[in-house]
Amino acid sequence: MDDIYNEPDAYSGPSKSQLKREMTALQDLGAELVALSKDRLAKIEMPERLRDALLDAQRFTKHEAKRRQMQYIGKIMRDIDAAPLRAAMDEIKGVSEAANIRQHQLERLRTRLMEDEAVFSEVARDYPHADMQHLRQLRRNALKEAQQGKPPRAYRELFRELRALEGKPETDDAADENP
Numbered sequence: 001m002d003d004i005y006n007e008p009d010a011y012s013g014p015s016k017s018q019l020k021r022e023m024t025a026l027q028d029l030g031a032e033l034v035a036l037s038k039d040r041l042a043k044i045e046m047p048e049r050l051r052d053a054l055l056d057a058q059r060f061t062k063h064e065a066k067r068r069q070m071q072y073i074g075k076i077m078r079d080i081d082a083a084p085l086r087a088a089m090d091e092i093k094g095v096s097e098a099a100n101i102r103q104h105q106l107e108r109l110r111t112r113l114m115e116d117e118a119v120f121s122e123v124a125r126d127y128p129h130a131d132m133q134h135l136r137q138l139r140r141n142a143l144k145e146a147q148q149g150k151p152p153r154a155y156r157e158l159f160r161e162l163r164a165l166e167g168k169p170e171t172d173d174a175a176d177e178n179p
Contacts, residue, residue, distance in 0.1 A: 023074055023078070026074045026077040026078060026082060027070055027071065027073065027074035027077075029077065029082060029085060029086060029089065030054070030057075030070055030073035030074055030077055031070060032089055033054050033073075033085065033089070034054055034057045034058055034070070034073070036092070038055070038058075040092065041054060041055070044085065044088045045084060045088075046080075046084075046085060047076075047080055049076060050073070050076050050077065050080065053069065053072055053073050053076055054073065056069055057069040057070060057073060102166065106159060106162050106163055106166065107159070109123070109162055110155075110158055110159050110162055113135075113139055113158070114139065114142060114143065114155075114158075117136075117139070120132060120135065120136065123135065123162075123165075127165045127166075129165075130165050134161065135158065135161060135162075138154050138157055138158040138161060139154075139158060141153075141154035142154040142155040142157075142158055
């Protein structure tokens with residue numbers, strides 16, 4: 001009988017402190033999600049009840065109501081896999097590897113556009129919904145700014161346009177063909 005009490009304790013799962021840290025991390029993730037705009041929230045895949053709770057938290061102005069709603073969001077997040085939400089937040093913040101790769105690809109595309117106008121055919125092929133006239137105008141303005149030694153306003157705007165193109169969904173050609 002004494003052997004039962006003298007045995008080393010078997011692992012019984014994470015400590016109470018570890019569980020509390022995990023719950024706090026989920027609430028913090030929920031707070032980051034609440035801080036996003038409705039448009040950004042709509043782009044993130046999540047259960048509908050979590051989306052509703054996040055939108056409710058955005059509406060609340062009273063401190064105590066917001067605090068209780070944040071706890072409720074944390075409770076909902078305990079029941080779901082938070083990894084995709086963390087990945088989406090990392091991508092929005094620009095800290096994910098995929099976001100960095102996409103950023104570098106866009107920078108290389110912008111550089112190629114500045115060096116060779118023939119790259120516009122590639123852009124037109126990859127992004128059929130692109131406003132090619134606007135992109136060409138931005139390129140001309142960026143080249144002119146570089147020659148005159150002005151700040152690269154159009155150069156940055158060209159990058160923003162390319163990034164926006166990547167974010168836009170492709171147009172549905174099948175819907176256009178069937179009236």
